[in-house]
Amino acid sequence: MKRFVMHNRFFWLFLVVMFALPVLPHPVHVPEYWITLLNYIGLYSIVAIGLVLLTGIGGMTSFGQAAFVGLGAYATAYLTTQYGVSPWLALIVGVVITGLVALVLGLVTMRLSGHFLPLGTIAWGLALFFLFGNLDMLGKYDGINGIPVLNVLGIDLESGRHIYYLIWVVVLLSVLSVQNLLNSRMGRAIRALRGGGMMAEAMGVNTGWMRVVIFVYAAVLAAVSGFLYAHLQRAVNPTPFGLNHGIEYLFMAVVGGVAHVWGAVLGAAILTVLQDWLQTLLPKLLGENGNFEIIVFGILMVLLLQYARRGVWPFVARFFPRGPQAHVPEHAEALPQRSKPATGEMLLTVNKARKQFGGLVAVNDVSFEVKAGQIIGLIGPNGAGKSTTFNLVTGVLQPTSGEITFRGQRIDRLTSREIVARGIGRTFQHVKLLPTMTVLENVAIGAHLRGHAGVLRSVAKLNAAEEGRLMSEAAKQIRRVGLEQHMYDEAGSLALGQQRILEIARALCCDPTLLLLDEPAAGLRYQEKQQLAALLRKLREEGMSVLLVEHDMDFVMNLTDRLVVMEFGTRIAEGLPEEVQKDPAVLEAYLGGVE
Incomplete structure (x- = not known):
């Protein structure tokens, strides 16, 4: 419990610092440039969080997330400028369109394995990128300008400093939603996808459909990032939605810690600040001619991945101690049991x-x-x-x-x-x-078919009662076999x-x-x-x-x-x-x- 409280203190400290930055008075007033940089870190974090779910935990590499960002951005840009639709309605339409496109692509792509899977994501990522650049209705490579300002509770978010809070609220909601999902019945099934597919199927998990589900969820997060990007920039064109940016998003997740949700935010911060720093410093040292920042950036990334193969977050996480997420409630209703056959049947x-x-x-x-x-x-x-x-x-x-x-x-x-x-x-x-x-979570996977809460209920934390029953059943079986002293140990x-x-x-x-x-x-x-x-x-x-x-x-x-x-x-x-x-x-x- 003490460790849990300690982790919460660090979390609240992070919130206080991030939300106080734009309003700090002189002489510590944060320049507009740094607010802009933080905005982009937030936008990139939302996409990288989806990649943590898809790649780091689900085990499926995708280079095409930038195309989903483009779907969200172009949906709001087109609807608000051509038809005067409310941006918030355009957000819903963009999420639905992205979800449907991801569902169709996922049903095909997620069946692939090995090197065919990332190659498949490159193929449809490039296809969507060139679609953005060749449709007259989307302005071809010139894009769409004049996107209206977002309005929240009667406040126009005209500048980067104004939209900053909305972006980081979405980042935190994305983190919480993925953490809620992973600490649920569906989340345990998702965590079993990477290297445990046969075991998960034997416990009743439809692994093929589960892969499609997290693919769609990661795409929806990318679309939300695209929506915010469009209203931050007030203009869109195909350039930020190509393969290069898709690779960068994946890089952010890997550098931060591809199996850690908060690692996505850290990775986005590291790469964004590092790129900005190299673009500023290297021309002064090596001259304006030549794209030296790409070379130096590549060398630094190789070194980083050589000495921190699990990403940077595991080193930072030492300062964020936490206890096990899953626990056994004091009181929980017993799960229904099937009738037992008579002896000799x-x-x-x-x-x-x-x-x-x-x-x-x-x-x-x-x-x-x-x-x-x-x-x-x-x-x-x-x-x-x-x-x-x-x-x-x-x-x-x-x-x-x-x-x-x-x-x-x-x-x-x-x-x-x-x-x-x-x-x-x-x-x-x-x-x-x-x-x-933990032992408790491993055993709880066996009760997958005895629960019914889906992704949406898990994300919204509306599955507490069912989770309590599942954990209580898992603890009962652990005691039954005599492993109760190891309940919260790693398996x-x-x-x-x-x-x-x-x-x-x-x-x-x-x-x-x-x-x-x-x-x-x-x-x-x-x-x-x-x-x-x-x-x-x-x-x-x-x-x-x-x-x-x-x-x-x-x-x-x-x-x-x-x-x-x-x-x-x-x-x-x-x-x-x-x-x-x-x-x-x-x-x-x-x-x-x-x-």
Whole structure:
């Protein structure tokens, strides 16, 4: 709590300084030139904040944000000068147009990956830039002049000093909106996009749509910046909306700290002031001929990124200590739970499941069943096809032939998020956590489908009641698996055994009927395996059904109710653990045969 109060003090100090600057009396009166520079820092910050969300957190590089700034600027310029529309109505129209254009572009572009994604953003960024410069209605490359003055509460914002407050109010609202979004159910899903797409899908997140959502949100922020730019300049032309400026916006986010919201503001300030300083100083030192500032600027940026690869904000953030954002409320209404099946009820039926990759048969007509209240072990040597079978059940892969049913309904053609919605939770062979998020937040991702608040409710902080219920449920599952002392620790700081148990807590947060564990004992020490086995027995006593994929026969022998043994994609044995242990085919697979 003390750290949280300390952070708030720095935040309020920042507000006081920024909003006092234009009205400081002599002799510390701030010149008009510096107010103009601060205005541009604010405008650039709004765009860079969107890029933090899109690139730093969502993992999608975009070089085309300047074109969205242009859409916002040209929308208000055209409507106010040609039709006399109120600038505020023009803002709404500009945001809607930008949102629709971003939606169409996002549905296409966000499906790309690797180097194709940034190349795609360059393509449509250039297309919009040349569109601005070639349309007669937009004045071609001469642009549009005579944009009216903004009026707020009867006050005309005629000068940079007057519009300064509006710009920085929008900057702060942008920061708060993105922070509110990231500290929500939707925000946790967004943070899982970068490197955790498969995990997010398994928890019920529609990752493809989530990418489009944050792409549109970043575009809308850019359009708002363009609206303010147009009324600050009172004129627009295509020059500020080209690829060069798109690269600069991305640079600002990276230099400040591409994964930090406040880093966008810091990055915008650093680059704007540095460029201005170089343009003033270098001609005096090196002469007017030559564009030396670009060369020096490039060298300084390379050095900066070499020694501060995560940006500058992590160094500054040391002076802004803060506690964890997510916390467990004292009182919260419990989330609804699905009805539990009766002991012995048939849950999962795998009937002659087959998976071929070209000519390779990875799973060869495998069949087995899982009933309610059982722990079933699917075991075999490395390369036996266990994980492939597991992925068929969880929707990561679809079978070439055969059927998989869960509680009487076929699931073999469903996606991972559709399967988890039916009550199957899972963990992963290789731990998939978000290491910089707390244990509490990681587990809460598992409850994604049990909440309903969308982006707008999250941004406006209208999701507090639901967030309380989700956090309370996450804390309940953390206590259930015995990790309560690590609730606010970063997940990446836990030992491997604790991380695997954390994954089980996250899967339990999905409110599953059947829990699928993919080699949960891999890499664990003997004592950690014993603790894991004790946890699984406890879950079985509470009515949980478990399908356990494992290659460690010692681990599963005294834990499971039945064992299914695979080798080279084929089921070679099934039965009680003591029966399977004596099966000649199993001994052959594990030990190479016995005398």
